[in-house]
Amino acid sequence: MDSPFILRWGIMGTGNIAKTFTKDLLLSQKWQSDRTISHVVTAVASSSSMEKTRHFVNELRLSSACTNYDSYKFMVADPKVDVVYVATPHSHHFQHVMLALESGKHVLCEKPLTVNAYQARTLCEEARKRNLFLMEAMWTRFLPITSDVLEKIRRGQIGEVLRVVVDTSFGDDVEKTWGTQHRMLNRDLAGGALLDLGIYSLTWIFLCLYHALPESLRQAPSGIAAQMTLNHLTGADEASSILLTFPTSAPNDVPEWKSQAVALTNLRVSTDPDGKNSAGPAIRIQGTKGEIQLDGPSFRPERYRVISRCDGAEGQDIESVKVVDYPVPSEAKGMYWEADEVGRCLRDGKIQSQSLPWEEIIAVLEVMDEARRQGGLIYPEAIENASYSSY
Amino acid sequence: MDSPFILRWGIMGTGNIAKTFTKDLLLSQKWQSDRTISHVVTAVASSSSMEKTRHFVNELRLSSACTNYDSYKFMVADPKVDVVYVATPHSHHFQHVMLALESGKHVLCEKPLTVNAYQARTLCEEARKRNLFLMEAMWTRFLPITSDVLEKIRRGQIGEVLRVVVDTSFGDDVEKTWGTQHRMLNRDLAGGALLDLGIYSLTWIFLCLYHALPESLRQAPSGIAAQMTLNHLTGADEASSILLTFPTSAPNDVPEWKSQAVALTNLRVSTDPDGKNSAGPAIRIQGTKGEIQLDGPSFRPERYRVISRCDGAEGQDIESVKVVDYPVPSEAKGMYWEADEVGRCLRDGKIQSQSLPWEEIIAVLEVMDEARRQGGLIYPEAIENASYSSY
Structure with missing residues (x-):
């Protein structure tokens, strides 16, 4: 070797x-x-x-x-x-x-x-x-489970992907857990749910509706609509929801179709309230032939399910759910x-x-810029500018 | 008697x-x-x-x-x-x-x-x-399961409800199933996913974040953001997503908190692709102490789950999920x-x-009006006006 x-x-x-x-x-x-x-x-x-x-x-x-x-x-x-x-x-x-x-x-x-x-x-x-x-x-993006899911989308296993819904939410008692000075909520440190957690929701959306496509077909979202709940003490976002429309679908067998996506993040309610994934998947990738779901947390999913569409009575005996596990060794995070x-x-x-x-890094940041603009989340000029010597 | x-x-x-x-x-x-x-x-x-x-x-x-x-x-x-x-x-x-x-x-x-x-x-x-x-x-609104869920919200069983996500989607092969003349897609008949199906998503959101409150506290959403995918043949919406911010939360024990909601509807991808609810709940009512979920279809849920928040290791042995069934007799629809x-x-x-x-009927319609305005769904003047003799 x-x-x-x-x-x-x-x-x-x-x-x-x-x-x-x-x-x-x-x-x-x-x-x-x-x-x-x-x-x-x-x-x-x-x-x-x-x-x-x-x-x-x-x-x-x-x-x-x-x-x-x-x-x-x-x-x-x-x-x-x-x-x-x-x-x-x-x-x-x-x-x-x-x-x-x-x-x-x-x-x-x-x-x-x-x-x-x-x-x-x-x-x-x-x-x-x-x-x-x-x-x-x-x-x-570099977890083996992620590549596997992307490959399934590219091969058209769930048909044309027309909607992706991703939630990356922690149910914290915000004031008690983070206070106002911690980077999670401190605007001077670019705090807030979107930049810290919401970026994972956006990452999955971009993976499915942008990255899964050949480079020449990748297009930034044609529509971005966001709402934020700003923490009443610091003004950083404790909850952000973003709707996206992509001018494409993946794998793009029907070029005239568009896709929609929902990126959610929240510091006060949780994707997974009991810590056992009882509440269901954090990620739903919905296609015309079925759906791929991933259990959360969205930043490190270790299990996905493919749910095949069954129409009518004759489908009832077919096993419609296939579960695939990708455990990360418990001593590692997976980085x-x-x-x-x-x-x-x-x-x-x-x-x-x-x-x-x-x-693609820039395209995701452009979505977050626009979401912050619509949501009214403003950071101090000193951390928004690109003047190297200014800091 | x-x-x-x-x-x-x-x-x-x-x-x-x-x-x-x-x-x-x-x-x-x-x-x-x-x-x-x-x-x-x-x-x-x-x-x-x-x-x-x-x-x-x-x-x-x-x-x-x-x-x-x-x-x-x-x-x-x-x-x-x-x-x-x-x-x-x-x-x-x-x-x-x-x-x-x-x-x-x-x-x-x-x-x-x-x-x-x-x-x-x-x-x-x-x-x-x-x-x-x-x-x-x-x-x-009149199903017994609905009253039961509302009562649980009012009593604060899942804490303050800060997010509600509801999906009412059928995975149809749109052109084959409905064609262009059917009321589902015909703009002359006020066709489209929002008015036909999306109204159920909005109904649950209003139930949780408006109706659950005492009349004096009920407030219409302070923010509405919608995106629509219009059918390329008829211009009616085949997919609609709406973000809502409510200036209140329920049961409103913390008056300064706001809530967010996501109302989804789609004709091409399904809430329940295999018809067995394998894909998870259609309705998630997320509170600070846990979550109530209802299996779809959202218009006639027959089962809900309460998932209690468990923090830390000591909660691991507690049964965190309680399932409640409300079957509707199979010969009835439940009307x-x-x-x-x-x-x-x-x-x-x-x-x-x-x-x-x-x-409340009017408040829901106002959301749909605004969603259609933002989504570009326009109906003929003859069906939008309120001139009785004109039709």
Whole structure:
């Protein structure tokens, strides 16, 4: 066997998501992920304190070859780092990705890539100019279950997909769980349900009604209608609902048909109130010949069902439901698949992943921009602009 | 026992819905419906042919005391008729209800009461002026399961209801099943998914987020956003999705909270593709303490589930799902409950039902008006106006 392609990671930020991702990186070889790629963490940085970095490195038992930083600026300059994983708050993604790109590093940045589409376009231009890899860490797209479902749509197994309904909702006692300063509700940190959770609902909608199509047929939604419930204390959205009309359907055997979609997110009521999936699927992909449903959470589904359409009495004896399981090992979150994709792209000299092209990242952000505009969710100018030096 | 209140019905129209309703009228005494009311069909009218009327009367084995008409005008003048049941196409409801009211008859009219809110207001004013009973035949509101669910919401069993999602969709091969002339898709007959099926989705939303509240707290939606897919041959909607924000939540223990709702309807993809409810509930009523779900079809649910919120590991052993069945006898559709309500109202001298007040009928129609405006569904002026003599 050829020796694997070694990818050297610099971790920017030491919060929960950074921990989860890094754990998964280390598990990549253990599980069924891509054995042609090998991940090494060569640097970790907290922006504020070496103490935080050391704690992170010790907790995850990273090797002594890993350099600790208390500055992002110095970490991104480390020649032992190939790719920077940005795990800072949404509000800071633009600045931090730009910092990494300007130091000549490839970047994987937590979702959403930026606060708005304009910032994302600016970053993609910069990455193209510098010939550097850039991707949003929308890990859900790289789960094996996701590819399998997409393949079924493309093959027309449920006919023409004409509606997709996705819900990504936590039933929190908002004030008690998050308070007003946490990034979940703090507008200064680009807080709110849409950017944090709703993006998964939109991701599934784009996967089914945009990404499932050949590139030449992919079209952004022709209609976007959104309503938001803004938290009465912070003004961030605690509930967002978005209706979308796509000018296409997938697999597009009937070119004149359109599709509709509903993207839901809510902090106060839950997709899954009893934590056992009793309430039903989080994702319904509805086609003319049947339906694919995925149990939630939408960001990491582990089971799907294909429900075939049965018309009339003669269909009654046919088993109409097929269940397929894709368990993720319980010690992992399931982020190593996206990390492997980064490795493959870098190995093959690609600056964007075909599973999540820049155009699509931007298209999803454009929907969120419009939803926020209609819903009245405004962030401070300092985090909306694309002025690198301003922050 | 006192002798029952006898209600003498004139049936206007001899199509499928008239047959279904009349059968249920005759079954009323047999099943668990209100035994203080007795229904008699004293007249049946087709507008075009005595043949159709005779066929109807024979097929349903109506008594010989029933008079046959080939004219609505003469039927509504029949002194043996107390209340007229209008079962003609939506497009003609305004004219036919007005005809009955002008003859001094009480009216139960198939849903939607009229094509738009303006026509409905005009009819309600006429009924009030003449002191005549008028109600839309939204039979779903009078099912025992519906009262039970509403009572649970009012008692706060699932906490504050913050989102309601309802889908009423048939997966038809539209062109083959309906063609372009059928009222389902014919704009001249006020065709389209919204007025025919979507009204049930809206009904459940209004039940939960409007009707469940005390009258003084009921408020029409503060936000309405709709998207429609118009049939490329007729221009009637084959798919409609509506987002609603209500300025209240129910039972309204937290007055500053708002609720959101999603009303869906679709002719090409189905709520229930295999006809076994495998795809999950048609109605999700989501509260802060749990959820009530109803299996479809939304117009006649026969089962609901209460899913209680379980947080954390200690909840895992608690049975979180409670199932309640309300089977409707298979020979009936379940419309006798609404017929009994008409009887009780007339017996008690009421001109509107508190279970479906005029204000609420109009509020639902106003949502449909706005949805059609946003979705670009326009009906011919002749069926939109409220000029009685014009038709």
